[in-house]
Amino acid sequence: MKSKKRLVLSIIAILIVVYVLLGFNPMLEITSYTYKNSKIPDAFQDYKIVLISDLHHKNFGGNQSTLVSAVKEQSPDIVVMTGDIVDEDHTDMKPIEDLLKGISDLCPVYYISGNHDVSSTTVVQYSALQTLFEKYGVYDIDDSQIVLQKDDDEILLTGQEWRSIYVADYLEPADPSYFNILLYHGSDCFDLISPFGYDLVLSGHTHGGLIRLPFVGGLITNTGTILPKYAGGAYTQGVSTLISSRGLGDAALPRFYNRPELVVITLVNQ
Numbered sequence: 001m002k003s004k005k006r007l008v009l010s011i012i013a014i015l016i017v018v019y020v021l022l023g024f025n026p027m028l029e030i031t032s033y034t035y036k037n038s039k040i041p042d043a044f045q046d047y048k049i050v051l052i053s054d055l056h057h058k059n060f061g062g063n064q065s066t067l068v069s070a071v072k073e074q075s076p077d078i079v080v081m082t083g084d085i086v087d088e089d090h091t092d093m094k095p096i097e098d099l100l101k102g103i104s105d106l107c108p109v110y111y112i113s114g115n116h117d118v119s120s121t122t123v124v125q126y127s128a129l130q131t132l133f134e135k136y137g138v139y140d141i142d143d144s145q146i147v148l149q150k151d152d153d154e155i156l157l158t159g160q161e162w163r164s165i166y167v168a169d170y171l172e173p174a175d176p177s178y179f180n181i182l183l184y185h186g187s188d189c190f191d192l193i194s195p196f197g198y199d200l201v202l203s204g205h206t207h208g209g210l211i212r213l214p215f216v217g218g219l220i221t222n223t224g225t226i227l228p229k230y231a232g233g234a235y236t237q238g239v240s241t242l243i244s245s246r247g248l249g250d251a252a253l254p255r256f257y258n259r260p261e262l263v264v265i266t267l268v269n270q
Helices: 002-023 062-073 094-103 123-136 164-169 187-196
Strands: 029-036 047-052 078-082 109-112 144-150 153-159 180-186 200-204 233-237 240-244 261-268
Touching: 029 240, 047 200, 062 094, 062 261, 078 180, 078 200, 094 123, 109 153, 109 180, 164 180, 164 187, 180 187, 187 200, 187 233, 187 240, 200 261
Parallel strands: 029 261, 047 078, 078 109, 153 180, 180 200, 200 240
Antiparallel strands: 047 261, 144 153, 233 240
């Protein structure tokens, strides 16, 4: 009887160890969304957007080869970068340059800032980032708009600079004559953003809640928020849908059942 009990306890212990080890899987994950809206113009049917967020200088494969290959495999129409590409803990810009070098010829790349990008402690990194943008033709659309054209149709892409919870003090209502996409770093600000009428909001910042558990989701953000509401996934309020990326980089706590994420969104007129 004792030997059977020991065997059962040993099996349980092994299963716990395996479960924990699998939870720290660092491999890149691709998450795909099909976003449907009758406002999407005909020319933008099956238009593909790749969302990169919260890189934090992290490298995926030699010379960023894994991440670059993953982006290329999606054949995107545009790539959007929703902030925290740099941070105060790293000075090596090579992972970022390798990424931009690898994807800049694929399609237009658009960027908005995150809290780490514009921190007072990342002035050098942010300046170097802007230099790389100029070198590789990345569009910084903080506090600006750009009309995306395809054939005779247009959609409007709006970028909002990082302003934490004060975003609503600076954001203008969506232009009702367009299908509107908003880039803003803080997905946790969706309650403030949704009343402005943007059809699709693309964000990051929460790192997926760092530790993710079944039926619970993310437990804590990189800023200390417990059980974040918009930790990663798709959410709808009124006419607005948020797609929140779990991001690519690391934070103070290691990711647990929360693999680094590359997000792919396909637009469908329906």
